[in-house]
Structures are given as structure tokens and as C-alpha cells.
Amino acid sequence: MDNILLKVENLNIEFHDHDAPERVVNHLDIALEQGGILGIVGESGSGKSMTAMAVAGLLRRHDMTAEGEILFEGKELLHASRKTLRQIQGNDIGIVFQEPMTSLNPVRRIGWQVEESLRIHRPEMGKEERRQRALEALSQVELVNPQLVYHKYPHELSGGMRQRVMIASAIICEPKLLIADEPTTALDVTIQLQIVKLLQRLNKEKNMAILFISHDLSLVRRLCERVVVMHDGSMVETGRTEEIFRNPKEGYTRELVEAIPKLEKLKDIE
Ligand SMILES: Nc1ncnc2c1ncn2[C@@H]1O[C@H](COP(=O)(O)OP(=O)(O)OP(=O)(O)O)[C@@H](O)[C@H]1O
């Protein structure tokens, strides 16, 4: 793989809030090239979000330890200072989580929230320039009337619109990597597909790499060139998505692939 953007090596994450430490990510290796799209799949509790949080530098807690290496453009993130992480979060790495209502501030207008990363990372920008950039980001995520959305509060938008707003906030500084942890799970099937197509477009237009975490294998198949299958904190299989779907080598992956409803499979072939 040329031009590696993100390299996770031998990542181990343990919780210490019980008598015996609990290992939730185990000897995990991941590589993602610039502009690539990597999926992480696995059942609930397999360690997908813990991995995403570690890459995003959001795992600083007293009840857990993380070991190994997370290299982003060659810079070590796992043990980086808070200052280094703050420079990268929202700037070089954008993050979108599953439930936008918990990430959006209910009493702030959308425009103000979308501009947050600009206030942190582009302090030289004036108010008007920030507003223009926010409107541009809102239209990049295909919100029909960015001017209107800019002045709304989160509760005035639909779930799909809120998730687009979250993506606009995450991409406003044009990050090299977008981490999307179950970004479509709370949405209906039609909106899920629209969001995946939107991510695909942003990936192509901006050469923005994506780490896409989902338990929805048919979406992963549409979007991701490569996939990592996780189970109980460990990687059980990795490779080109199409190959893994056609010819899963490990029993666990086979079970996951066989569990995709037949209708979904038909939809994929269309
Ligand atoms: N504070 C904690 N103490 C101990 N274990 C925890 C704690 N928080 C999370 N875990 C465990 O870490 C494991 C991995 O969780 P993680 O959130 O990464 O799973 P996931 O693959 O994202 O699942 P889902 O698909 O449900 O989002 C789970 O078994 C979970 O129980």
C-alpha cells in the first residue's frame, strides 16, 4: 500500500474498572492509504468504537489503558500531548458519530455549530468568511437550502438533515481523514443510502480518506474498498471488501455475510 495516511499497530485497549482488566481491543493492526476507504465491521461490542475513539485521540480516561502505535501521517497519536491532539482533531481528522442529537447543542443554531472547527483552527478568518464557508459546507452535504438550515436549531431538522449537518461540521476544515462511526444507523434505509453516496462523493472530490464503522455489511460493501472484520476486540479477517464478501475465509465472517438478509443482497446487485 502506497501513501499510508493512518497506521494502527498492535493496538491494545484495556479497561480497569472491574477486578480483572478487560481487554476490549486486542493486537489490532490497521492501515489506510491517503484517499482510501476502510470499513470496520463486527457485532456489537467487538471493539469498533473503541478503535475509532483511539484513532480520534478521544480515549484519555483514567479507567483504561491503550498501548501500541497510532501513526497519522507518521505522527504518533496514541501518546501525543493534548495540544497536538487538539491541533489534529476537527482539522486533519473529522469525526461523525451515530446519534447527531447527542453531538449537537440543542440551544445553538446550526450555523454557529458548523463553524466551531473554523473558530478553533482558522482564527484568522473573519465572521463573514466563516459564514460563507459554513454555507458552502452545508451545500456540500447536499442540504437543499443552506441559508435556511444555517439559522435553524437542531430540533427543527429531520434525522437525516442533522446527520448531514454533522458531516458538514466534520469536513469544514477539509480533513484528510473522516472517521464515521455508525453514521447512518439511526436513519431509514433510503436516507442511509443517500448518506453513503454523499460520503463516496466527498471521498472522490476531496481525496478525503474515510474510516467507516458499521454493522451494516451491505453499506460497507457499497462504500469500502477494504474491510477489517472484528470479533471480541481482535481482527479476524481483512482484505478487499469484494473478496471477503464473495469468499469469506473465517467462520465468523461467513456467519456475518450469511446473516445479510437476502433482500439486501439483491438490492446490492441492482
Ligand atoms: N467503561 C467500560 N468498562 C468496561 N468495558 C467497557 C467500557 N466501555 C465499553 N466497554 C466494552 O468495550 C467493548 C467494546 O465496545 P465498543 O463500544 O468498541 O463496541 P462496538 O463494536 O462499537 O459495538 P456497537 O456495534 O454496539 O457500537 C464492549 O465489550 C464494551 O462492553
Ligand SMILES: [Mg+2]
Ligand atoms: Mg460502537
